[in-house]
Amino acid sequence: MAHTTEYTRGTSGQIVDIIAFMVFGVSLAVLLYRAIDGLINLGLTTGILIPLVSVPLSLLAADLLSGIVHYLADNYGDENTPLVGKRFCKPFREHHTNPKGITERGFIEANANTCIITLPLVILVTLLGPYEGLWSTFLAVFVAFVSVAVIMTNEFHKWAHLENPPAIAKILQRWGIILTPDNHDVHHVAPYDTYYCVTTGWLNALFDRLGILKVEVPGDHRDAEILHAATAREARELILKKMKEQSQTQGSEPL
Numbered sequence: 001m002a003h004t005t006e007y008t009r010g011t012s013g014q015i016v017d018i019i020a021f022m023v024f025g026v027s028l029a030v031l032l033y034r035a036i037d038g039l040i041n042l043g044l045t046t047g048i049l050i051p052l053v054s055v056p057l058s059l060l061a062a063d064l065l066s067g068i069v070h071y072l073a074d075n076y077g078d079e080n081t082p083l084v085g086k087r088f089c090k091p092f093r094e095h096h097t098n099p100k101g102i103t104e105r106g107f108i109e110a111n112a113n114t115c116i117i118t119l120p121l122v123i124l125v126t127l128l129g130p131y132e133g134l135w136s137t138f139l140a141v142f143v144a145f146v147s148v149a150v151i152m153t154n155e156f157h158k159w160a161h162l163e164n165p166p167a168i169a170k171i172l173q174r175w176g177i178i179l180t181p182d183n184h185d186v187h188h189v190a191p192y193d194t195y196y197c198v199t200t201g202w203l204n205a206l207f208d209r210l211g212i213l214k215v216e217v218p219g220d221h222r223d224a225e226i227l228h229a230a231t232a233r234e235a236r237e238l239i240l241k242k243m244k245e246q247s248q249t250q251g252s253e254p255l
């Protein structure tokens with residue numbers, strides 16, 4: 001789909017986003033060069049095993065990180081919160097009032113925030129190289145993969161909202177490698193209290209069952225007030241207030 005909207009972060013934000021991607025590209029290239037060098041030195045078997053083990057682990061780590069960031073941005077602060085309000089809280093909140101808006105963002109605009117989040121780690125690990133030995137090479141490969149998975153998170157999230165995603169997205173969704181529309185749909189049902197992981201969605205069902213990254217919202221979730229709440233915490237406060245008012249009314253009724 002063509003990019004149909006104005007760049008929502010303005011010209012200065014656009015410049016920051018482009019610089020972040022350029023620095024990331026250079027850092028990742030150096031990191032990959034050093035990681036591949038380390039893998040070659042470890043020999044054929046270990047050199048193949050490390051990337052094979054790193055891919056699922058990095059997707060799992062990115063899914064966990066996406067859940068934590070999404071949970072915090074949905075439920076804490078607002079667009080006026082210093083440093084993170086405009087960049088992180090605002091887009092997550094707007095996504096709940098206009099879920100399809102994400103599909104109109106170009107690649108850089110949709111994924112610049114995750115690029116900025118992962119940049120310090122990639123630069124640090126790149127500077128720690130060159131790599132020798134099993135664990136340091138594993139660290140380099142893992143960080144390279146996890147940074148790509150984190151940066152692709154909002155793209156996977158965007159694909160889960162597209163009526164007709166790219167062919168590669170359909171294949172990866174069918175194989176359960178990236179977030180599927182069915183998995184993510186659970187998060188877009190009021191009161192938006194669960195299923196915050198948006199890279200692969202692998203952790204969502206487990207976390208929901210265990211109550212991890214979940215806001216407990218009591219009462220009837222079809223309540224009209226909950227349907228108009230922007231976040232799970234707001235829905236929870238509305239319901240608790242209503243329950244308190246009801247109990248006070250019942251308590252003050254004459255016998």
Ligand SMILES: [Zn+2]
Nearest residue numbers: 070074092192
């Ligand atoms: Zn959300």
Ligand SMILES: [Zn+2]
Nearest residue numbers: 095099157184
């Ligand atoms: Zn969504």
